[in-house]
Amino acid sequence: MKFYEIFKQKLNEAGYKLTTQRRVVFEVIGANEGKHFSPEEIYDIVKIDHPEIGLATVYRTLKLFEKIGIIYRLNFNDGCSRFEMSHLDDESHRHHHLVCIECGKILEVKIDSLQALESFVEKEYSFDIQNHTLKFYGLCSDCKKRRNKCKMETTES
């Protein structure tokens, strides 16, 4: 597996040891592409095969992974941080998030195309862009249907 090698290399380059705990947390996140797990959720999955690993270690590991660029910290204002693989090396993985304001579901949009905007900002503000986050808030297709249905039902009577 290619990405695991990159992970080991990044740890090494930054001067950190490869421990069982770090490998396990990495695997849990890696096996759940498209999900956005909280520390507690990751801990719950880790516990299944490794009940000896503590929650504090999960927090520490996530913080470390974020620092060395293995994962991203996401914030959907639900009271905790959430995480996903960074894939900084792979342009094809870049995406944005659609947050449904009704059901809270989070979808991924597999496009980037902020090139024009980034170029403008870099020139105009003399700002070196290294990364960006873009979130759209609105109604997912399910909640849109549900709302229309409710509207129809109330009009019927």
Place this chain on the structure above:
Amino acid sequence: MKFYEIFKQKLNEAGYKLTTQRRVVFEVIGANEGKHFSPEEIYDIVKIDHPEIGLATVYRTLKLFEKIGIIYRLNFNDGCSRFEMSHLDDESHRHHHLVCIECGKILEVKIDSLQALESFVEKEYSFDIQNHTLKFYGLCSDCKKRRNKCKMETTES
């Protein structure tokens, strides 16, 4: 003052009373355009003229203002929420944030222009976009200069 009237109207429409506490918090945020205050910071300013107002009220008020669309909740991963006026009625106020990963400074970019991207997402994902947030992470011009200076100094010897 026009915006204050909109504020009163929004409170009223949503069925909330106009209290001194709410007016004061509104004024503090309104008088600090371009800043991104945390609840504690707002509380500290509020206290100057109104020491009788409690921190819990500031938290409650901010939550309420967010709900009725008076303010936005921002998250810069510094351990607390931060707030700014929403200006949803005024297109000219729409902006994005530049976050310096070195000094943490936050700049505002007074452009929007995500129209093309939004149209694509709305069609492709059948998602009703009602709002968005866009943050660019990188180096501000000051930190860029500082880094170059450090590089020169180490090369000199």
Place this chain on the structure above:
DNA sequence: TCTTATTTGATTTTTATTATCAACAAGAGT
């Protein structure tokens, strides 16, 4: 294998935010 600095687990501590509840005040109706 041995050695040492790093890492971990269990626990406590910190801190942002929310809940609680009696006292209070805004605003509709008179």
Place this chain on the structure above:
DNA sequence: ACTCTTGTTGATAATAAAAATCAAATAAGA
């Protein structure tokens, strides 16, 4: 203006995510 009702507030306690602590365990280079 006065009253009444219900929403609101202040002080405080409660909650919960995340960080700090520290002795014991372990990765990885010698």
